[in-house]
Amino acid sequence: ETGLWRTVKPVMDREKCVKCGFCWMYCPERAVRKTEDGGYVIDYSYCKGCGICGEECPKGAIKMVEEE
Helix, strand or coil: CCCCCCCEEEEECCCCCCCCCHHHHHCCCCCEEECCCCCEEECCCCCCCCCHHHHHCCCCCEEEEECC
């Protein structure tokens, strides 16, 4: 698990998501999980905040935001 050291986290806009799976495919920690409806969610317990998912998203559905 990640712990408390992450400074930014990805936030997904499910309305922009086209369910392409790039976020899931490129996540080095496998922190992106597929849902029953074919969409994706981020498991923050394992997300390191690297931002690769946001970089690879072709629709800009994932934005990195400051951790609160």
